[in-house]
Amino acid sequence: MAPPCAHCHSARAVIIRPKNRHRLCRECFIRVFETEVHETITATQLFQRGERIAIGASGGKDSTVLAAVLKTLNERYDYGLSLCLLSIDEGIRGYRDDSLETVKRNAQQYAMPLEIVGYGELYGWTMDQVVAQVGKKGNCTYCGVFRRQALDRGAARLGISHVVTGHNADDVAETVMMNLLRGDLPRLSRGTSIVTDSAASEVKRSKPLKYAYEKEIVLYAHHRRLDYFSTECIYSPEAFRGSARSLIKDLEKIRPSSILDIVRSGEDLAGLVPAEVKGTGPVGGGGGGGGCGSQNGRTSGGEMAEMERRLAGDEAAAGQETEIRLPVRTPGRKNKQAKDQPKVKTQTMGKCERCGYISSQKVCKACSLLEGLNKNRPRMAIDVDMEDEESSTTLMRQMERVELG
Amino acid sequence: MPQKELVDPCSDCREFESILTQRNRRLCQDCYRRAVSLKVLRRTENYRLRKHPFPRTGPLNLAFPLSYGLSSTVLLHMLHDQLDAQLAKPRGPPGYTLHVLIIEPSTICPSSPSHEEGFEAAQKCFPHFSFTRVSFHDIFEFVPDILETMSQFAGSFFVDNPSLSNQERLAAFRASISTATSRADVDYILMNRLVVAFAKKMDCRAVLWGDSDSKLAAKTLANVAKGRGSSVTWQVSDGMSPFGLEFSFPLRDLFTTELQNYATFFPELSKIIIRDEPPSENTLTKNLSIDELMMRYVQTQGEKYPGVMLNVTRTAAKLDPSQAPTTAQCSFCGSAVSESDGESGFCYGCIRSRPESR
Numbered sequence: 001m002a003p004p005c006a007h008c009h010s011a012r013a014v015i016i017r018p019k020n021r022h023r024l025c026r027e028c029f030i031r032v033f034e035t036e037v038h039e040t041i042t043a044t045q046l047f048q049r050g051e052r053i054a055i056g057a058s059g060g061k062d063s064t065v066l067a068a069v070l071k072t073l074n075e076r077y078d079y080g081l082s083l084c085l086l087s088i089d090e091g092i093r094g095y096r097d098d099s100l101e102t103v104k105r106n107a108q109q110y111a112m113p114l115e116i117v118g119y120g121e122l123y124g125w126t127m128d129q130v131v132a133q134v135g136k137k138g139n140c141t142y143c144g145v146f147r148r149q150a151l152d153r154g155a156a157r158l159g160i161s162h163v164v165t166g167h168n169a170d171d172v173a174e175t176v177m178m179n180l181l182r183g184d185l186p187r188l189s190r191g192t193s194i195v196t197d198s199a200a201s202e203v204k205r206s207k208p209l210k211y212a213y214e215k216e217i218v219l220y221a222h223h224r225r226l227d228y229f230s231t232e233c234i235y236s237p238e239a240f241r242g243s244a245r246s247l248i249k250d251l252e253k254i255r256p257s258s259i260l261d262i263v264r265s266g267e268d269l270a271g272l273v274p275a276e277v278k279g280t281g282p283v284g285g286g287g288g289g290g291g292c293g294s295q296n297g298r299t300s301g302g303e304m305a306e307m308e309r310r311l312a313g314d315e316a317a318a319g320q321e322t323e324i325r326l327p328v329r330t331p332g333r334k335n336k337q338a339k340d341q342p343k344v345k346t347q348t349m350g351k352c353e354r355c356g357y358i359s360s361q362k363v364c365k366a367c368s369l370l371e372g373l374n375k376n377r378p379r380m381a382i383d384v385d386m387e388d389e390e391s392s393t394t395l396m397r398q399m400e401r402v403e404l405g
Numbered sequence: 406m407p408q409k410e411l412v413d414p415c416s417d418c419r420e421f422e423s424i425l426t427q428r429n430r431r432l433c434q435d436c437y438r439r440a441v442s443l444k445v446l447r448r449t450e451n452y453r454l455r456k457h458p459f460p461r462t463g464p465l466n467l468a469f470p471l472s473y474g475l476s477s478t479v480l481l482h483m484l485h486d487q488l489d490a491q492l493a494k495p496r497g498p499p500g501y502t503l504h505v506l507i508i509e510p511s512t513i514c515p516s517s518p519s520h521e522e523g524f525e526a527a528q529k530c531f532p533h534f535s536f537t538r539v540s541f542h543d544i545f546e547f548v549p550d551i552l553e554t555m556s557q558f559a560g561s562f563f564v565d566n567p568s569l570s571n572q573e574r575l576a577a578f579r580a581s582i583s584t585a586t587s588r589a590d591v592d593y594i595l596m597n598r599l600v601v602a603f604a605k606k607m608d609c610r611a612v613l614w615g616d617s618d619s620k621l622a623a624k625t626l627a628n629v630a631k632g633r634g635s636s637v638t639w640q641v642s643d644g645m646s647p648f649g650l651e652f653s654f655p656l657r658d659l660f661t662t663e664l665q666n667y668a669t670f671f672p673e674l675s676k677i678i679i680r681d682e683p684p685s686e687n688t689l690t691k692n693l694s695i696d697e698l699m700m701r702y703v704q705t706q707g708e709k710y711p712g713v714m715l716n717v718t719r720t721a722a723k724l725d726p727s728q729a730p731t732t733a734q735c736s737f738c739g740s741a742v743s744e745s746d747g748e749s750g751f752c753y754g755c756i757r758s759r760p761e762s763r
Contacts, residue, residue: 180629181713183720243706250698251630253691255586257757258630264753265634272638272724304710311712316429 007032015223018215018256026223033212033220037069038077040211044194047079047162054086054115054160056151057106059099062166064106064228065217066209070164071110083110086154086163088147089118091126092234099229106227117154119146123370131235133373137302139235142373145365149357155203167207170214170248173259176266177244182307189273192266202358213259239303425666438670441663442483448643448655449484452501452611453491459610465501468604468612468650469534470596473510473523473679477615479664480656481505482674484613485531492533503534504607506600510679512540512572513592517679526676537603542571544595547602551595554736558751562760587758589694590631594738594755601648611651616641617661618711619703621654621718627699633754636740638726641718645726647739657718660711 003023005013011025017032024032041047055070057063067085074081087103090096100116107114120126123146130142155163172192179188190196197204209217221228251258351357352364359365415423415433417440423431427440446453455461469484471477484503491497505527511519528536544551555578556565562581565574582588604612616624621641628637639646646652656664668674684701693701707714732741735752742752749756 176629177626180626180717180720183716185720185723188720247626247698247702250690250702251695254693254695254698255584255631255757257632258695261632261753261757262630264632265629265637268635268729269629269637269724271730272635272726272728274723274725274728277723304706304713307716308710308712311716312429315712 015219018219018252019213019260021256030220030223033216034069034072034076037208037212038073040194041073041079041208046194046206046208047081049080050082051080051162052082052084052158052160054084054155054158054163055112056163056165057085057087057103057114058166059087059102059106059229060166061217061221061226061228061230062168062171062209062214064102064166064226065212065221066164066166067106067110067112068224068226069220070208071112084113084115084158084160085110086151086158086160087114087116088150088154089116089120090143090147091119091128093128095231095234096127098231102227102229109227115154115158117150117157119150122146122150122153123366125370125373127235130373133376136235142369143235145369149364149366151205152203152357161202162204162206164206164208166209168209168212168214168217169259169263170245172207172210172266173248173262174241174244176262176269177247178240181244181304182240185273185277188266189270189278192263192270211260211263239305243304427663434670438667441659441667442486444658445480445483445655446487448653448657449487449613452653453487453498455498462499465499466607466609467501467503468600468607468609469503469505470600470612470614471505471507471527472615473507473520473677474615474681475668475678476617476620476656476661476664478527478674478678479667480613480615481527481531481534482667482671484655485533488533503613504604504609505531505534505536506603507536507538508596508599509538509540512542513596520679523677523679526673530673530677539599539603540572541596541599542575544575544599544602545571547606548598551598557749558737558755559760581760582758583760585692585694586631586696587760589696590754590758593696597738601646601650604650605648609650611653612646613653613655615656616654617656617664618659618715618718619661619700619707621657622707622714623696623699623703625717625721626702627696628754630695630699631754632757633740633752635729635743635752636738636754637721638724642722642724647734647741657722658715660715661707662711 002012002014005011005025005028006022007024007028011027013023013025015024015026015029016022017024017029047053053070055063055067057067067083070081070083073079074083085103085107087100089100103114103116106112118126127139127143131139134142151163155161175191176188179185179191194208194210195204195206220226248259248262251262255261349358349360350362352359352367353362354367355364357364357366361368363371411419411422413423413431415421415436416430417432417436421433421435423433425432425434425437427437430440432440450456451459452465452467455465459465469477469481471481488500488503491500507524507527509519510517524536524538539547552565552574556563559578559581563578566577567574569577579588579592582591600612625637625641628634628640633640636647638644639652641654641657643653643657644651668678684697684704690698703714729741730743732743733750734740735742735755736750737755738752740752740754742750746753746756751759
């Protein structure tokens with residue numbers, strides 16, 4: 001006979017909580033799960049009364065549970081929030097078109113307005129077209145950079161400055177491990193914080209499910225019979241994240257608390273990252289940082305092998321280095337100042353020359369990726385003006401060949 | 406006289422046939438040995454040449470825990486070689502006095518045999534160093550307050566019986582820890598405390614640890630996975646430890662394969678070294694300890710990506726412990742305790758390894 005619920009002591013326990021192996025009944029589990037999210041929200045003062053919040057909704061389990069829990073908590077504890085759903089259409093046939101249908105149903109079920117922003121309309125490229133162009137390797141970079149901007153633009157369109165995402169404890173733990181493996185200190189310093197608002201974006205992002213286990217999210221969705229879409233992205237994952245993910249699955253088997261322990265370690269490590277390193281590195285590593293986290297421990301290995309080659313190269317170069325000493329000058333004031341300053345460059349934020357998006361470079365990452373993509377795309381219309389000459393040399397060469405032939 | 410034609414000359418000395426590849430360079434045995442120990446030579450310069458903050462004259466004591474493993478034995482050999490060369494110079498700096506501590510392996514794990522032969526061989530091989538051998542349960546003598554800490558740590562799961570021998574009392578405490586992960590974690594903390602207490606007793610300024618690159622990478626990842634992120638710095642990086650002693654890891658720049666090759670040059674080391682048993686393939690993942698899992702992870706990944714694994718430790722070394730808020734120390738492991746950890750006096754990582762929590 002099954003033991004009674006450890007919480008209410010009356011109903012029959014049907015769930016062993018993955019987080020701590022407590023045995024709970026269905027009602028108590030749902031209640032406990034929601035209460036824990038509520039505690040995270042209140043402890044971190046995540047929301048303000050009257051705030052408008054966009055829930056980044058993919059139709060997957062995490063964002064569906066996030067929407068359901070936030071709706072419940074908003075009513076139960078009277079947060080006074082106005083919630084809506086914001087979806088990104090990456091343009092991946094057989095994956096996103098189906099999951100968007102789920103989001104549309106969710107919008108009806110939860111009576112929330114829904115906004116969909118497509119890569120196609122924003123950038124002129126769907127992910128299917130990007131993959132056709134660059135292949136399956138490395139396409140996650142495009143998707144990640146595009147998604148970040150798309151979420152910001154979608155939020156701007158709705159006039160909302162706070163987007164919540166469904167990143168869970170497993171995702172955060174994975175990010176900590178991945179950034180350690182990649183040696184990415186800037187991201188290590190910001191990946192674990194519940195709110196990531198940086199100079200790189202006008203939109204604040206947060207992850208209310210930061211302490212929720214992936215397995216419990218699945219259980220919650222199951223026991224509340226939520227309508228979600230469970231297929232994973234069909235394109236290739238990032239090797240470091242894949243490697244970190246399988247490691248974390250093993251750790252969870254050994255000690256269930258280790259996911260939370262890694263999150264805790266990540267928070268402590270973030271405090272140890274030297275201040276001059278914190279603000280550096282690639283913009284936009286908020287939560288995800290290299291891939292969208294929807295992969296399942298499959299690895300392509302390319303990124304790790306690439307880094308291995310780079311490190312070995314550095315090592316070889318270090319051995320060949322010759323230290324050149326300049327004659328010692330009497331240390332003037334100027335000289336000393338230069339020596340004391342940290343060598344690390346810090347970011348200064350400006351606007352992208354092309355699209356106006358906030359960027360530390362002249363041209364934002366999305367625009368420079370687009371430039372690369374567009375270079376190889378044949379022009380639709382044939383209009384060889386003098387001004388256009390440079391960008392259509394390929395076409396002209398082709399025309400010449402036709403004439404010669 | 407025409408020079409002898411070499412098929413594949415050593416890229417350093419060009420005089421001998423190369424036999425090994427070290428980081429993409431083909432070297433002869435002598436140059437290989439020199440290249441490998443050069444990295445250790447640099448890492449221990451401060452002690453050898455008495456650089457700041459160590460006194461230029463007078464005694465300088467250093468502690469060295471020897472596990473009879475490949476890496477600590479090889480490191481000891483390198484240090485002995487270097488000190489030997491230095492002492493041969495009439496006007497060289499005075500060097501240092503190295504106190505080697507051996508925790509008898511059979512007292513840590515009852516299934517491992519006593520290593521009498523290794524102890525004698527080590528003393529014979531390294532005459533410049535002094536050797537001390539202790540049992541694991543001697544911790545009660547070296548760290549008198551550890552018994553009380555143990556009682557608080559294990560709560561009702563461990564009731565000390567003063568009529569038992571130290572050996573039995575330690576065994577009773579260790580038996581109160583239920584999971585493999587916590588047991589390995591607790592054992593490591595106790596050994597660390599014992600080494601620190603020994604070092605202090607011998608008036609040492611620093612402890613030199615013989616952890617290999619893969620051990621350090623595994624330790625970094627395991628500490629993070631055990632919620633010990635805040636202590637990663639002193640666990641794997643050179644610098645001040647919370648115990649007022651410097652911790653130094655001179656092998657941090659070497660790959661394990663380089664240590665293995667080095668050991669083959671000196672057959673006498675084989676008498677000292679206890680080889681690691683290959684990891685059993687039949688153990689279920691869930692029965693491993695986190696430390697073992699990480700060691701396996703680093704070893705399997707390290708075959709393909711040794712640089713990436715080495716980089717994990719380098720990344721940890723870039724962290725700045727001085728940024729951490731000054732807080733109380735954990736009464737068991739010495740790490741920082743934050744306010745959110747409650748009133749027990751134990752840090753987050755230690756609370757995770759206590760018997761009642763899973």
